[in-house]
Amino acid sequence: xxxxxxxxxxxxxxxxxxxxxxxxxxxxxxxxxxxxxxxxxxxxxxxxxxxxxxxxxxxxxxxxxxxxxxxxxxxxxxxxxxxxxxxxxxxxxxxxxxxxxxxxxxxxxxxxxxxxxxxxxxxxxxxxxxxxxxxxxxxxxxxxxxxxxxxxxxxxxxxxxxxxxxxxxxxxxxxxxxxxxxxxxxxxxxxxxxxxxxxxxxxxxxxxxxxxxxxxxxxxxxxxxxxxxxxxxxxxxxxxxxxxxxxxxxxxxxxxxxxxxxxxxxxxxxxxxxxxxxxxxxxxxxxxxxxxxxxxxxxxxxxxxxxxxxxxxxxxxxxxxxxxxxxxxxxxxxxxxxxxxxxxxxxxxxxxxxxxxxxxxxxxxxxxxxxxxxxxxxxxxxxxxxxxxxxxxxxxxxxxxxxxxxxxxxxxxxxxxxxxxxxxxxxxxxxxxxxxxxxxxxxxxxxxxxxxxxxxxxxxxxxxxxxxxxxxxxxxxxxxxxxxxxxxxxxxxxxxxxxxxxxxxxxxxxxxxxxxxxxxxxxxxxxxxxxxxxxxxxxxxxxxxxxxxxxxxxxxxxxxxxxxxxxxxxxxxxxxxxxxxxxxxxxxxxxxxxxxxxxxxxxxxxxxxxxxxxxxxxxxxxxxxxxxxxxxxxxxxxxxxxxxxxxxxxxxxxxxxxxxxxxxxxxxxxxxxxxxxxxxxxxxxxxxxxxxxxxxxxxxxxxxxxxxxxxxxxxxxxxxxxxxxxxxxxxxxxxxxxxxxxxxxxxxxxxxxxxxxxx
Amino acid sequence: xxxxxxxxxxxxxxxxxxxxxxxxxxxxxxxxxxxxxxxxxxxxxxxxxxxxxxxxxxxxxxxxxxxxxxxxxxxxxxxxxxxxxxxxxxxxxxxxxxxxxxxxxxxxxxxxxxxxxxxxxxxxxxxxxxxxxxxxxxxxxxxxxxxxxxxxxxxxxx
Numbered sequence: 077x078x079x080x081x082x083x084x085x086x087x088x089x090x091x092x093x094x095x096x097x098x099x100x101x102x103x104x105x106x107x108x109x110x111x112x113x114x115x116x117x118x119x120x121x122x123x124x125x126x127x128x129x130x131x132x133x134x135x136x137x138x139x140x141x142x143x144x145x146x147x148x149x150x151x152x153x154x155x156x157x158x159x160x161x162x163x164x165x166x167x168x169x170x171x172x173x174x175x176x177x178x179x180x181x182x183x184x185x186x187x188x189x190x191x192x193x194x195x196x197x198x199x200x201x202x203x204x205x206x207x208x209x210x211x212x213x214x215x216x217x218x219x220x221x222x223x224x225x226x227x228x229x230x231x232x233x234x235x236x237x238x239x240x241x242x243x244x245x246x247x248x249x250x251x252x253x254x255x256x257x258x259x260x261x262x263x264x265x266x267x268x269x270x271x272x273x274x275x276x277x278x279x280x281x282x283x284x285x286x287x288x289x290x291x292x293x294x295x296x297x298x299x300x301x302x303x304x305x306x307x308x309x310x311x312x313x314x315x316x317x318x319x320x321x322x323x324x325x326x327x328x329x330x331x332x333x334x335x336x337x338x339x340x341x342x343x344x345x346x347x348x349x350x351x352x353x354x355x356x357x358x359x360x361x362x363x364x365x366x367x368x369x370x371x372x373x374x375x376x377x378x379x380x381x382x383x384x385x386x387x388x389x390x391x392x393x394x395x396x397x398x399x400x401x402x403x404x405x406x407x408x409x410x411x412x413x414x415x416x417x418x419x420x421x422x423x424x425x426x427x428x429x430x431x432x433x434x435x436x437x438x439x440x441x442x443x444x445x446x447x448x449x450x451x452x453x454x455x456x457x458x459x460x461x462x463x464x465x466x467x468x469x470x471x472x473x474x475x476x477x478x479x480x481x482x483x484x485x486x487x488x489x490x491x492x493x494x495x496x497x498x499x500x501x502x503x504x505x506x507x508x509x510x511x512x513x514x515x516x517x518x519x520x521x522x523x524x525x526x527x528x529x530x531x532x533x534x535x536x537x538x539x540x541x542x543x544x545x546x547x548x549x550x551x552x553x554x555x556x557x558x559x560x561x562x563x564x565x566x567x568x569x570x571x572x573x574x575x576x577x578x579x580x581x582x583x584x585x586x587x588x589x590x591x592x593x594x595x596x597x598x599x600x601x602x603x604x605x606x607x608x609x610x611x612x613x614x615x616x617x618x619x620x621x622x623x624x625x626x627x628x629x630x631x632x633x634x635x636x637x638x639x640x641x642x643x644x645x646x647x648x649x650x651x652x653x654x655x656x657x658x659x660x661x662x663x664x665x666x667x668x669x670x671x672x673x674x675x676x677x678x679x680x681x682x683x684x685x686x687x688x689x690x691x692x693x694x695x696x697x698x699x700x701x702x703x704x705x706x707x708x709x710x711x712x713x714x715x716x717x718x719x720x721x722x723x724x725x726x727x728x729x730x731x732x733x734x735x736x737x738x739x740x741x742x743x744x745x746x747x748x749x750x751x752x753x754x755x756x757x758x759x760x761x762x763x764x765x766x767x768x769x770x771x772x773x774x775x776x777x778x779x780x781x782x783x784x785x786x787x788x789x790x791x792x793x794x795x796x797x798x799x800x801x802x803x804x805x806x807x808x809x810x811x812x813x814x815x816x817x818x819x820x821x822x823x824x825x826x827x828x829x830x831x832x833x834x835x
Numbered sequence: 836x837x838x839x840x841x842x843x844x845x846x847x848x849x850x851x852x853x854x855x856x857x858x859x860x861x862x863x864x865x866x867x868x869x870x871x872x873x874x875x876x877x878x879x880x881x882x883x884x885x886x887x888x889x890x891x892x893x894x895x896x897x898x899x900x901x902x903x904x905x906x907x908x909x910x911x912x913x914x915x916x917x918x919x920x921x922x923x924x925x926x927x928x929x930x931x932x933x934x935x936x937x938x939x940x941x942x943x944x945x946x947x948x949x950x951x952x953x954x955x956x957x958x959x960x961x962x963x964x965x966x967x968x969x970x971x972x973x974x975x976x977x978x979x980x981x982x983x984x985x986x987x988x989x990x991x992x993x
Contacts, residue, residue: 096930103938104926106873106913110939113872195858281877281885281973282939330875330939331973362878556937556974723933727976731936734975758882758971766964766977773978 089637090568090575091787094723098560098580099328110330111285111300112359119287120149122348122358123197124341125187125204126367130751131213131226131436132179137187138205147196150352151204153187157347162314163233166306166338170233171402171439173314173343179208180228180401181438182752183367190348190356213436213751217375217396220244220433228401228434246403246432249411251679252418253487254425256381256390263381263389267462271454272818273801274744275373275398278443279763280555282330283365288346289355294321295346300329302337302553303593308585314343315350326583332555333735334442335369337595338405363756370745371443372397372409376417376454381425382462386473390425391418395451399432400439407432409440412527413447415486415680419455420496420525420689421477422485436751442595444732445797448526449739453819456522456802461815470806471504474523481782489527490684493790494715496523498778500691503713506774507693513810516700517708520806521693524798528791529596530682532672535589536606538567540614540664542657544650545577548607551591552582552599557793558724559599563607565720566786570611572638572649589667597688597791600720602670604786609668617664618649621656686783689715690795692733692803694770698811703827705741705808707770712800714775717783717790729775729796736800738764741820842906846871847915855902861895862886864902865912873913873942877971884970887943888912894950896969913942916949924987925949932983936974944970948984956991958984 102108139151154161154174161176163169175186187204191197214220214228221244231241240248260266287298294317301307304326312322329336341358349356360368374397381389395414399406414430463473475497484491504510504521513519537549548567554560564578581587591603615635622640623630634641640652653664674681691713697706712733719725742762746754755761775796781788801819809815814829838857843850846869855864865871865888874897875885881896888897889911916923922930925948935941944967951958951966958966963981972980 094933097933097935099938100930100935101922103935103941104922104929104945105917106871106942108938109872110875112876115870279973280937280939281883281971282875282937283877329937331937333973359876362883558936727933727936727974727979730978731973731975734977735973757880758878759880763971763973764975764977765969765971766967766981769964769977 090565091720094721095561095565095575097558098564099554109327110282111287111298111327114287114298114327116287116289116355119355119357120190120192120352121194121197122345122356123189123201124185124364125189125201125206126183126185127179127206127208128752129179129208129210130182130215131211132208133211134175134177134179134186135207135209139187141203141205142189142200145191145196145200145203147192148189148200149192150190150348151187151200152348162343164310164314164339164343165403166405167403167407168233168235170229173347181436183364183438184401188344188348190352214244215435215437215747215751217398217433220435228436244434246399246434247407247410249414249430251415251428252426254390256392256425256427259390259425260381262383264384265382265462265465266379267458267465268379269458269461269817270375270377271457273374273450273453274819275370275437276739276743277366277370277745278333278335280331280333280335283360283362284336284341284368285359286342286345287355287357288349290350290353291323294323295350296323296325297342297346298325298327299342300336301326302329302332302555302595304553304583304585305551305590306593307339307342310339311342311346315346323586326553328583329553329555332553333444334446334595336555337442337593340368362758366753366756367438369441370438372399372406372440372447372450374398374450376451378454378458380458380462382466384466386463386466386468386476388421388423388477391423391455393417393428393451395430396433397431397447397450398435398437400435400437402439404439404441406440409442409447412680413451416448416525416527417451417455420479420485420492420523422479422483444735445526445794446596448524448798449736449801452522452524452799453801456799457805457815457817460806471509471521475500488678490687493687494689494782495778495780496689496715499689499713499715502776502778503691503693503711506711506776507695507709509693516811517695517697518807518810519693519695520803520810521691522799522802522806524690524692524795526688526794526798527680527684528686528688529598529602529672530680530684531674532598532602532670532685533592534603534606534670535591536603536610536668537589538607538610538614538666540571540653542654542661542663544573544654546571546573548578548580549588550580550582550603550607551588552603553594554582557728558721559603561724562600562604562720566604566607567611569637570608571614597793600789601685601783601785601791602672604789605670606668608786609670610666613666613668614664615649617666618653618656622652625652625655686790688791688795690798692796692799694803694807696804696807696811698808698826700830703823703830705821705826709772709774710770711774712796714777714792714795715790716777716779716792717785718779718781718788719777720787720789725777725792726775728793730773732794732796733773733775733800734764734769736797739820740801740804742822744820840903842903844905844908844910846910847912857903859902860898861888861900861902861905862897865897871912871914875939875942884947885940885943887946887970889946889950894947913945916945924990925952925984928983928987929980932979932986934976934979934983936976940970940972944972944980948980952984952987952991957988960985
């Protein structure tokens with residue numbers, strides 16, 4: 077653990093020390109109130125009605141038997157909703173509150189029951205008779221792109237004049253620079269392969285939950301949501317209410333990982349509450365959560381051109397992402413995940429064609445890494461292939477092409493903002509790169525690069541109270557990443573208040589000022605800046621007060637962190653602040669903003685505020701009889717700029733690494749022939765347990781203070797997931813001599829690969 | 836379906852004589868009837884471990900046990916770990932090691948770990964991993980949790 081950072085006078089500084097988690101006590105006593113724990117007066121319980129089909133025309137819905145179940149208060153179908161049925165979505169408003177005439181993915185709700193008890197709601201939901209006619213679904217990229225494929229999305233829901241309206245391609249993005257074709261002759265070697273990344277899901281241990289209640293002439297909604305202000309905006313539109321009448325309360329979520337960013341069940345729950353005039357409550361089962369959100373899968377074809385010495389000449393990448401039946405935020409995943417598909421390298425010519433391919437599968441949404449793991453899997457595996465063919469060390473080929481600090485590697489975008497070679501060299505050192513590999517084992521190493529947020533807007537209010545304690549107001553969601561703790565540390569640092577005397581209020585749109593969203597590892601940088609600025613606003617007020625109290629000119633007073641510097645002495649800011657308040661008491665209220673404006677014409681609407689860069693290196697042993705992988709060492713090194721709370725940074729890095737290993741080794745949706753998900757839930761969809769860990773897991777950070785956030789911080793939380801799969805794939809190939817290009821690297825897949833090559 | 840059974844049981848040292856629904860699980864009973872919401876619900880098939888409580892000295896997935904079956908039992912839930920407002924050494928250690936992140940699985944993890952330490956005050960890291968293997972954590976704070984448990988064991992009497 078890091079030693080506390082101290083000032084020259086020996087006083088401990090909050091920043092850079094591992095403050096204990098804000099909200100931690102409630103998390104170890106069972107006192108933390110998640111949405112499912114919130115008690116409201118006299119709630120009705122909601123159960124969704126679904127059919128066992130991935131695509132079907134609804135012929136009739138008979139709710140009469142369900143309505144007769146004692147305690148049932150409402151059985152709602154699309155026909156009972158305002159017409160046309162409200163649709164919503166962050167990109168296009170394509171998703172109906174309840175299925176309209178047709179089910180487009182396995183698990184799409186066709187009706188909902190509200191009853192006095194959960195059991196009555198469940199019983200009634202089972203009695204809703206839905207007559208339907210099966211329609212042929214598409215649930216793979218190839219089937220969706222086939223010329224005769226049925227259309228997943230009603231063309232009328234597309235933007236007007238969309239030339240792709242009669243296809244299943246929702247969008248096609250073109251990125252790049254230079255011309256791969258014209259430079260191809262400069263390449264001594266061209267490596268071309270296809271790689272697949274499967275559908276995986278967030279599996280937050282807290283399933284999605286929502287409670288809605290009428291609130292005077294508006295509505296209050298408790299939701300397991302990351303973007304409470306985006307939900308507010310969306311619900312206001314669906315419900316035709318002003319923002320001021322839609323209050324979102326978002327208690328700290330039990331894990332988000334991107335899956336709780338955007339609306340899915342909330343419009344339905346809110347409409348039911350308003351219709352019934354009573355609070356209603358819906359807690360999804362784990363199976364239903366699997367059908368509510370999942371990661372985009374992808375099929376990536378990549379051609380990599382290299383000179384004999386390993387210098388990259390071009391990358392030519394075609395990424396087909398399989399998105400769900402409704403677009404959600406997945407189009408952004410596709411574009412952002414592909415935009416940097418060329419990686420952290422100096423590549424003279426890059427061509428990227430990225431498609432969002434609609435399918436009759438559960439809606440794909442944001443997930444940790446946001447499309448980058450899908451493309452990094454292909455690029456890094458392919459680069460290894462090139463290195464092996466050219467007889468070049470796989471570390472050397474990366475260091476040769478890696479961009480250096482300040483180098484602009486994507487035209488018109490942010491230059492490399494870190495000394496990434498330090499990261500790569502440290503990871504190589506920790507894995508023992510270059511030392512002999514024990515028999516039966518292999519090593520792999522890969523680089524991952526993700527653009528942080530490209531726009532951002534966060535407001536914060538900080539109140540310094542009369543007794544010298546402080547309250548931070550922030551619209552960020554803390555779903556485990558520890559934003560509360562970091563904000564309390566910033567306020568403690570700036571105001572000289574002990575960190576345990578800083579309260580952080582979050583998660584209520586009626587109380588905290590606007591925040592755009594909690595995503596893209598942005599909160600330390602953008603909201604952190606807002607908190608910092610709010611504290612600096614208070615510092616300025618205290619400076620004014622000091623001049624008044626001590627009879628000085630303001631120019632004679634300065635404030636540094638929690639210390640007020642007068643011409644003859646230094647005083648704790650809190651002491652000066654108290655003197656400034658005088659007998660009446662009161663408080664100081666500071667406001668701050670963290671803002672990053674869009675850039676007109678930029679393909680991602682803005683340049684990267686920072687990059688998340690990571691090098692993962694793995695040493696694996698392959699059991700030749702079973703195909704099982706034994707991870708002897710997993711190394712993950714990132715570039716944090718400055719780790720404001722090293723313990724939390726390490727926890728995020730370890731967690732992302734292990735989640736990445738889940739994706740790389742065990743997780744994937746399995747569909748039956750009719751496009752229904754066969755492995756919903758915890759029995760048939762496995763995630764890593766305490767017995768699936770690498771024997772040694774090392775997470776480290778390089779800190780050069782070169783980030784745009786407070787104290788030189790960059791965002792963390794996603795870096796360590798970006799390139800786990802290719803590091804593992806490379807290690808497996810090093811061990812068995814076979815490249816496997818599909819995930820997960822399950823024992824079965826590895827065993828089959830070894831045995832196919834034998835025969 | 837609406838049959839109710841009278842049961843007597845002890846929860847966190849306190850005696851209860853209550854009627855429970857025949858089809859309520861111990862988890863339903865704890866959360867919905869008693870308002871002890873520290874015990875969480877996720878998979879409801881005994882795989883994720885968030886609903887772990889200790890019944891007569893054994894860890895149990897409370898989603899798989901009927902409330903009626905708890906008649907005569909001694910039940911310990913996360914709410915019973917702290918005494919007189921003071922965190923137990925295990926809770927304090929989880930806090931100190933940053934083992935609780937989103938926190939949703941933590942009640943179950945604590946109960947599994949607590950039971951391990953009761954049975955075996957000086958476990959190996961493998962013992963800890965085995966004891967917590969039935970408790971999923973998607974934040975994947977497994978190493979932090981193992982360190983927290985081993986740290987408590989270090990301070991335990993022989």
